[in-house]
Amino acid sequence: MSDARATTTRQRQPPLHDVHARLGGQMVDFEGWLMPVKYSGIVEEHHAVRRTAGIFDISHMGEIWVSGVQAADFLNWMLTNNVNALEVGQAQYTLMCNEGGGVIDDLYIYRLGTETFLLIVNASRTGPDALWLEEKLEAFGQKKNVTLKNVSAEYAAVAVQGPAVAGFINDAFRGSGLILVDRLTDLKKNEVDAFALGKHDVYVARTGYTGEDGFEIVAPVECIEAVWDRLLVAGESSGLKPCGLGARDTLRLEMGYPLYGHELNEQITPFEAGLGYFVKLDQGEFIGRTALAEQKEKKPTKRSAAFRMLGKGPPPRAEYTVWGKDEVWNTGDQSILGKVTSGTQSPTLGVGIGLAMVQAHYAKPGSRFEVNIRGKYLRAEVVRRPFYKRPD
Amino acid sequence: MSNIPDTLKYASSHEWLRVENDVGTVGITDHAQNELSDIVFVELPEVGKTLSAGESCAVVESVKSASDINAPATGEVIEINPALGDNPDLVNDDPYGEGWFFKMKVTGDPEGLMGATDYAEMIGES
Numbered sequence: 010m011s012d013a014r015a016t017t018t019r020q021r022q023p024p025l026h027d028v029h030a031r032l033g034g035q036m037v038d039f040e041g042w043l044m045p046v047k048y049s050g051i052v053e054e055h056h057a058v059r060r061t062a063g064i065f066d067i068s069h070m071g072e073i074w075v076s077g078v079q080a081a082d083f084l085n086w087m088l089t090n091n092v093n094a095l096e097v098g099q100a101q102y103t104l105m106c107n108e109g110g111g112v113i114d115d116l117y118i119y120r121l122g123t124e125t126f127l128l129i130v131n132a133s134r135t136g137p138d139a140l141w142l143e144e145k146l147e148a149f150g151q152k153k154n155v156t157l158k159n160v161s162a163e164y165a166a167v168a169v170q171g172p173a174v175a176g177f178i179n180d181a182f183r184g185s186g187l188i189l190v191d192r193l194t195d196l197k198k199n200e201v202d203a204f205a206l207g208k209h210d211v212y213v214a215r216t217g218y219t220g221e222d223g224f225e226i227v228a229p230v231e232c233i234e235a236v237w238d239r240l241l242v243a244g245e246s247s248g249l250k251p252c253g254l255g256a257r258d259t260l261r262l263e264m265g266y267p268l269y270g271h272e273l274n275e276q277i278t279p280f281e282a283g284l285g286y287f288v289k290l291d292q293g294e295f296i297g298r299t300a301l302a303e304q305k306e307k308k309p310t311k312r313s314a315a316f317r318m319l320g321k322g323p324p325p326r327a328e329y330t331v332w333g334k335d336e337v338w339n340t341g342d343q344s345i346l347g348k349v350t351s352g353t354q355s356p357t358l359g360v361g362i363g364l365a366m367v368q369a370h371y372a373k374p375g376s377r378f379e380v381n382i383r384g385k386y387l388r389a390e391v392v393r394r395p396f397y398k399r400p401d
Numbered sequence: 402m403s404n405i406p407d408t409l410k411y412a413s414s415h416e417w418l419r420v421e422n423d424v425g426t427v428g429i430t431d432h433a434q435n436e437l438s439d440i441v442f443v444e445l446p447e448v449g450k451t452l453s454a455g456e457s458c459a460v461v462e463s464v465k466s467a468s469d470i471n472a473p474a475t476g477e478v479i480e481i482n483p484a485l486g487d488n489p490d491l492v493n494d495d496p497y498g499e500g501w502f503f504k505m506k507v508t509g510d511p512e513g514l515m516g517a518t519d520y521a522e523m524i525g526e527s
Contacts, residue, residue: 035436051464052439255438255465321486323442323462354441354464383444383460 023068024165024230028237032251040133042069044254051255055356058219058260059399062171062244063252064237071135071161072227073128073142079154080124087145088118089279089301091292095120098189100201100214104279104287105138106297110304111275112282114138115267117225119201119214121188127212129227131269135161145296165233169240170223170260172399173247178224180243181236182206182213193224206232218257220264220399259353262362265315265394271327271350272313272364281309281366283394311347312372315396316389318361318380325352325363325380325389332386333371333378343386346371346378357397363389402526403432406497410473410511411520417497418473418511425474425507429461431496432524437463440492445481445503452476452505454512459502461492470502474511480504 020043023029029036034045045066047054057063075084085092090103097120105113114134119127130138139159146155169178175194185191186202193213196202201214211228228236241249258268265283267273272282278301279288290302318325329349352363363380371378374393379386409417415433419426434440442462452458452472459470481503484491492500521527 046465047438050438055464259464323444323460323467324464326467354462356439356464 023066024233025066025068025167025237028234029066034251034253037254039254040069040131042132044069045251046255047253048251051253051259052356054250054252054256055259057248057250058171058221058252058256059357060172061248061250062169062173062177062223063219063250063256064240064244065168065170065252065254065257066165066237067168067225067257068165068233069132070166071130071132071138071159072164072166073130073135073139074158074160075126075128075142075155076122076124076158077151077155078124079149079151080126080156083146083149083151083155084118084126085293086149086295087142089288089295089297090118091289092118092120092126093292097122098200098202100199100216102287104284105141106279106295106301107275108297108300110278110280110297110300112269112273112277112279113141113275115269115273115284117214117216119212121201121203121212127227129166129225133270135159163230164227165230166225166227167233167237167240168217168219168223168225168257169244169249170217170219170221171249172222173249174221174223174244177243177247177249178240181239182211186213196224198222206235211236218266219260220266220395220397221260258351259356262351262353262364263355263357263395263397265364265396267313267364268351272366277366278304278309280304281311281313283313308369310369311366312369313350314365314367314372314376314391315394316363316365316378316380316391317355317358317396319377319388319390322361322385322387323382324354324361325349325365325382327351330381331365331367331371331378331389332381343379349380355396361389362396403430403435403521403524404497405431405517405521405526407517409497410514410516412471412473412514413523414471416470416473418514420474420507420511423507424479425476425505425511426501427470427473427503427505428496428501429470429492430520432526434493434496434500437461437465437468438493439464440489443485443489443492443502445485446478448478448481450478452478462489472505473514474505474507475509476505476507478503478505
């Protein structure tokens with residue numbers, strides 16, 4: 010068995026490091042952060058989130074404040090979704106693109122005041138995002154009216170996800186929100202509020218990356234352990250389990266959600282990634298709009314496809330090649346259609362599932378192709394996202 | 402703490418070997434199965450194949466990743482564990498028993514393997 014989990018001295022430890030050690034977390038490198046990949050086991054943690062509740066350290070995520078009289082206008086120029094559609098106390102999934110329409114990052118934006126926004130960005134993209142925003146603010150020409158503050162080192166975050174969460178989370182954060190609601194569970198999906206915890210404000214959004222009901226809590230580093238402990242106590246009798254990044258990945262993949270660096274990068278557009286819903290071409294001018302409008306008109310030539318393996322066998326993994334008979338050239342020969350970008354064995358469905366970037370005409374549900382797994386060509390079928398739908 | 406039986410030999414790449422009358426049984430250690438967690442697929446070598454010690458000869462897939470298994474000794478594969486096809490989780494449940502991978506006719510004396518004490522020390526559990 011080859012063990013490739015070397016540790017380096019450049020790794021950053023999350024503020025909850027002592028908590029993970031106490032809970033027996035197996036720590037691995039993730040984008041330069043030493044994070045727990047699992048505690049008891051990925052599948053057990055995965056099922057806990059689908060059936061009851063799980064708590065995740067997501068402190069590696071970055072946080073950037075954007076505020077000022079022109080903050081909304083600036084963000085609307087930077088992002089593909091419509092910031093003006095956000096009321097105070099609402100959150101939105103959105104993308105930041107380059108001029109060619111390639112994705113700089115996918116992120117969540119919280120509107121915490123008329124002129125105050127918090128961006129929740131990917132760990133691996135925090136640096137590039139902050140630079141990109143600064144550079145574009147120069148070009149925007151309103152430096153007096155927009156303030157950017159990368160506070161990623163000062164904030165940490167926790168996600169608590171699963172059908173049982175709404176039953177106990179009010180016990181962890183008592184009292185009313187500072188913006189919107191009388192009690193935390195009055196937040197609707199994609200709403201966000203601030204709650205006082207001692208002398209700190211923590212931000213709680215009804216959002217997540219698992220497909221289950223749940224909340225994400227962004228808090229100053231000084232009080233993140235108190236947040237974690239309160240949630241653990243409140244959820245104990247409901248079966249709340251600490252979960253690592255391993256389960257976070259299988260949960261998001263069952264929903265077909267993208268992960269930056271896999272389904273998204275600066276050469277992939279939102280339309281190619283199947284995220285066209287989050288691109289509002291009619292919201293006014295924004296960076297990448299011209300290229301994206303043109304691509305929408307012409308249709309992308311490659312697309313991200315959700316697929317499941319047919320029959321028993323090893324699960325698909327990122328970088329495996331996808332093969333099929335090329336209808337465009339019609340040579341009759343098998344040729345490479347694209348590559349798997351993420352893959353795993355679905356704990357809920359018990360089959361291999363994945364996302365692949367393939368020639369667009371193969372991305373339709375019902376299409377079949379083959380995945381090269383160590384020299385064997387194993388059949389797969391394209392399906393609709395999500396792979397798994399929560400029973401209502 | 403991991404289970405590390407005194408009667409077995411261990412490779413630094415976390416395979417175990419039990420030799421009885423020139424027949425070596427191979428599997429992965431309790432520590433390895435615990436690190437991998439949730440094994441979902443095992444790809445085994447073909448019966449009749451001759452392996453060299455240290456050669457990559459099988460693949461074990463957890464939910465998270467695929468890992469190579471190396472032959473702990475030189476010799477010919479004479480039997481594979483048929484139960485792992487339908488129940489790869491036997492490797493998690495019983496790594497030294499029902500979760501064995503394959504048997505090989507061992508040629509010569511296996512070299513470079515550790516006893517239980519040294520293996521425990523290697524994984525930081527001595």
